[in-house]
Amino acid sequence: MRLLAIESSCDDSAIAYLDVNRRGIRRLEHVVASQAIHAKYGGVVPEVAAREHATTMPFLLDAIAEKVIGSTDGRRLGRVVDVVAATRGPGLITSLKVGLDTAKALTAAWNKKFIGVNHIAGHIYSNWLPGAALDRAYDKQYPLSEAERSRRGSNGASVKGLFPALVLVVSGGHTELLLMRGHGKFKLLGATLDDAAGEAFDKTAKLMGLGYPGGPQLSKLAAAGNPKVYDFPRPLLHEKNDAFSFAGLKTSVRYFLREHEEQLTDEKFRADVAASTEQAIVDVLKKKTVRAAERLGVKTILLAGGVAANSKLRTELGELLAERLPKARLVLPPLKYCTDNAAMIAVAAYFRAETGHFDDWRRADADAGWELGRSS
Template sequence: MLHSPPMIVLGFESSCDETGVAVVSTERGLLAHALHSQIDMHQAYGGVVPELASRDHVRRVLPLTRQALASAGLTLDDVDAIAYTAGPGLAGALLVGASVAQAIAWARDLPSIPIHHLEGHLLSPLLADPRPEFPFVALLVSGGHTQLMRVDGVGCYELLGETLDDAAGEAFDKTAKLLGLGYPGGPALSRLAEAGHAERFDLPRPKLHSPDLDFSFSGLKTAVLTRMKTLDPQDAQARADLAAATQDAIVTVLVAKSVKALENTGLKRLVIAGGVGANRLLRERLAVRLGRLGGRAYFPPLELCTDNGAMIAFAAAMRLQAGLADPAERHTAFTVHPRWAL
């Protein structure tokens, strides 16, 4: 990394249903972050309603900004750069964070740094202690993305494999909906699975033995639906067993592909990022499997697995340190990217 004077970065995340604001120092790391989740608001609809999400970001972003700065013991006068999620995500939601970030940057004559949402997730495990060293393989697992990446440094990413259809998080959520669980479905399914016996149902593990590093989870949902048609709706244990079998199938594929990616690249470090990275079974199995291979798995802190401002501010701080963002540059125009390849 290049040597640069210490800087304070204020970061905004508003890509979907969490409003996050954080303060990061290029010298001292994460100083403070504030987060509001819209889960309670969207539960009544069984999923995220984009217009409601955007309006809630408008309500929350400034109070959260004041909260994060106060927690860090700082004011806007101490901030040296502004960062925001520019995509991918919901267009209206992205525009809220981007607009606030650009307004502050313009008013304070500060640089504004657009950050790719997935890069934020990708680098978030570096906020943990211990932190992984480059290079490493990263498994990005969230509601919308399942990818394996080789990471040689900040901005140096190579796609090794990705899902051909549903992401792992979508497989969790869609199965949870079939089981009649609430939103968000992934955590609810994992909780139900704790009371279940995975061996009761033999579910498919798509592309488990394929030579590539791609994923496919859409067929799993169909298999669950087929099994459910044979169950007594009142049989609570059967539902728990099916939840456990679904989780086992998803985790088995994620672990196998991650290990194969390490073997193919010759690397020993695996970074896991994204909301599914909070799954307890995934964490346990990866730790055990990599330990046997002489490797190691790195996870972000549990509170930073979901979307958050800390990962955005931190990604911007790392870009500044690596010379990939110019602190002297000013932007008067901006855009957001609902779809944006990393």
């Protein structure tokens, strides 16, 4: 099956081409709007999300066509595509529409099948992309086939199949726990009540005077610090639910920094505050995830979203799982597909297409508030 997938839910627009079957990925091409692409085809990449992405889309299509068929001939590109997919939500309405409308136009012009993908489901399916660490064993070439093999139970005696799986989605805009009972079967267990974990990283970084995006910079600073020096709050850690809250942590770091203003130039102090903040966030994420995994008796734990690239989270979640649920399998998404991309949208669309259920492109509207797995 050959898929062309478009992602434009917020800041980045991207297009992927995926040729895949049950044995694995045969070909994956991916282009993201960047200064390089714009420099080649002309124009300036917009700084933030939105309508300006409409000006980006034609250049991206040219770029993916050149990669796939060696020319910018759209008609020839259409001949090697079976399914067109696009992110339909959640996200910023004006950004979503750009990618979705482009995909709908291609679907109609090429007379293809269409699938509208949930952005969060896309992030989750980044775990089926090349480079995902499955079963803590790294399968370079065919992670998809690896996942499929283990689904059939031939991979390891202790765990049969991947599902049910627990997913922790963590990014700048999302922090949620979902139960995944099978492909495309999601149930939302809990989400952040205020700020997402990625936002907590960025805003505490800002309070410390680090630049944007502050998350990676905070982690870098934290690496030199001692995470046990300051005891910042772990919001909702002891509540018996799957909800998160990070606004209070941000405020508490703010008050703390104000009380210690004179130390803000001391590198050791800064590193310790950064490390302690990161530890507070990671503690909440890993502990609530493991607790939910124990309660639900899942076979697999999947990590997804931009903050899934945080190495402390990856390491400590793995360590806690090994201790508390040694039989469970932890899957970590490849670093290059943690942030928004179109390859993950293509994989999510592939598993949906496998079920034979497609969407009517004429009725596929952008849904900015689409919550994955919310019942009601």
